[in-house]
Amino acid sequence: MNLNLIGKEKNTYDAIVVGSGISGGWAAKELCEKGLKVLMLERGKDIKHIEDYKYAMKAPWELDHANRLTQEIKAKFPIQTAEGNYPINEANQDFWLPEDTSPYISKKPFDWYRGAGVGGKSLLWGRMVFRWGDFDFEANAREGVAIDWPIRYKDIEPWYAYVEKFVGVTGSYDNIPHMPDSLFQPPMQMNCIEASFKEKIKAKYGNDRIVTIGRVAHITKPTAEQTALGRVSCQYRNACSSGCPYGGYFSTQAATLPAAMKTGNLTLRPFSIVSKVIFNEKTQKADGVEVIDAETKEVTEYFAKVIFINASAMASTAIMLNSTSNRFPNGLGNDSGQLGKNLMDHHSRVGASATVEGFEDKYYTGRRANGIFMPRFRNIGNDKRDYLRGFDFQGGASRSGWSKQTPPKLFGADLKEKAAQIGPWGINLTSFGECLPYEDNMMYLHPTEKDQFGIPKIVFDAEIKENEQKMRIDMQNDAAELMEAAGYKNIRSFKKDDFHLGLSKHEMGTARMGRDPKTSVLNAHNQVWGCKNVFVTDGAAMTSSNCVNPSLTYMALTARACDFAVKELKKRNL
Template structure:
């Protein structure tokens, strides 16, 4: 296969069948599905090129071989990565995958916190995502209708189930079949294993809390590569605990490891990097999107690309910003925004609440093991019982580990006795942390700043979001319930953990969704059940902005399934001459 670089273009006068804006998890899937269905497709990415394996510059490098021992220089971090440095995956090995906050600012009202974690390069955040991959169920797709918060989803689980399967087989999801209605099973590779302590706690938990269950997290890492994955050039996970640096083995799913090679293989893909989409071009006479206007990230030159179909996959907030900036006499408040809800109903997962404790015994079990996932307790709140304080629910994730020599960094001591102490492992600990559903609320929104612009002359995105009463009560229950579970399992010195909104600002879960939601009624939603704009039939939005609720599961698998389904529909509609 030809190198990716041979498919790059700077400009083109031709009309493509489709333009895909963004190259992350959804952009990669859109390019794969559209090209494999015969459409000549242009992928437009605002960031720089990243070649698989070649540009993973922090891979396999030990901290002591790095200029700053794995830490980003404090002055550089303060001046350029004030927001990005909050992400768990940010360090000297990975900072090249994160945005420069100085060049790409945004605003919030009255200093209210929101942490927008971004990775603008070919592959986007697919290079450093956490890879947790869970199906939603009808409990999630029906929640808005049943409790009256948010608009009714125009699809149900049965609509998406075959597309979940389609995505899972290609991506490679390692997990266990559990038969849980709240968390449907999928097409799984063998699961990763519990360590000894986790397995003992799982047995206690399952016996005491049935029908709730502790399982191993489902992750987009190849525990065992199938023939399809080997044909993609991917190899099994090496359990190096370096996923966020990029993986030359292709053991975890990313645009570079899987969807981009598939799209390139068709010969129908072209890629324009360093191309910042300013707006979507629109023809009022035909009521069609005709392409995109871009600004060259390096030269500031403006140019246009044209296509019969436009698919926005730039990420929840970036796609919404593009639509808001695409104004005309027909759509003065943003393209496809006759409903007026574009930018509203922003959500992010609730987290940073849980508990940890000490596990007695297991002195002969020193091996914790390395694996790319954690233990996981799927949602149980408001499934069978009805909690009096809040709606919806959450999952709990965690794991067991034993203190090693690193723990001595926070202990006093020196000399012979101190060195001897370092050779003896400490006690085992087990923790649980929550991830919960945030209710969709109209007042949580994004808009374009009326006066401030970025270095390319594009209005800054203004982000206004707070947690509501339901959100706060759910987080209280996360901490209380996690602590109760650990005490019931016999742990000692159990401590709750619940950070404040200032300490864990919205956005830092990196699961922001909403703002261009799908729905049944064009008066209250932007998209229909195929991620197609109600107002502009050849415009599709398939990233997180399309979600009508956040559910409690990690959203990326649902992003991918929605994208594959929408692109199949778009290709069929285009071939039939309907769009």
């Protein structure tokens, strides 16, 4: 009896999915529902839906430290907590991967935020979802930047619709040419200040600048499919980053994972760090992956006919760079030399705030989990700037609470009377701008330094450049101009001058899609050039960055690639 063959058979599946975040969850769901036996590998711990959201139903004052950062939390996340209580706090700290668990090197400042377990950042994301149109898919070709996308809107439009039906997207139909509408569930409602702001901006700028409600992956009218998975409407608690026991927003735990498990075809293995893809020189395909157990450091090989790498943009590229062979001495699929290059993120931390007079007799109910949104209006139509691309605005209006209005020395009846008085209205806008894909913005593996698992550390060498710096001036000035146009008071604009990549947590690029293996890493179906049974459908695949949240595009690309992969398997092409 050949024990090696028995061991290999035991560790063999139809498909392997590396990562369990937004795109990995989708890959597992799609492949399982198409009848494949799937192994999902997650480097972190298992985070179970509902039972592991231990602070989800607690008010801030019920936590030991009122949901604020402690010295212990800061020590675990020294870089990611530098800006204060966002995005990491006492209630969600267990969902974030501590820095010493995944050390990296920043040649230029770069902050890397990683999920700590199953679900990845799908438990923690901002949940904003937008379709891209041809205006963005054609931008590189139109402007002579980097390389052209190998797809257009018509190629991905059916897949946007497909994932939106499952995810549940709330928003309004706005008919904006450069930002196609999704298939929406009923929109969340603006409060009185936001509705007034929308009308004021329309009166001043017409359709050149549009204010709409945010498009987010929240259920407002659940479908039968969503209800069958245990999901219900958003409860307007705005406690999303602590985990949603209602499944009101889209996450792996609430949606794709239970759908995949329902098939009986999924095996989930947490604490599984994929170090490399095993390439077969004879077949010119991948045989499987090498996995290091995060608890025991034992090394095991797993095998499959098809492999989806969805570990998150930077981690997926790191795995590919570490997957060297005679055929690929510089990393899997790296004939072009582009693997690790063209790193992108959105640049942010720019905007303005103001106070709003009037409406003293108005308030709002609930804690809506999204804000208002202003699509890009720069470098569109007749508007020409001294930089390429553009930016959007996200924001909202609210009234300050009683605690901000109460002098600290009051007590007794005076305190009680003052505490009953609500504060003034305020409004804020924060901008997200597009970063161009620059070949010299890159990540690579350090030649000698390794982490505790013996895997080379990632080195980040990327920054925003002159084009983005010029854009940031407009981002700040336009935010203030919008506040002035609306007639608001005490306008305060802001711009973080030392902004660096990683802060927006929208890492993209480094294994881009393209039309030619000489200039790209992936083809139009997210297949690795030269290793056709490996697919990459997370942020690493992006050829440009747009200025909107890219997650919906990851989902659509993943569903599309899974459909293609299974059809190719049936044709015996993989």
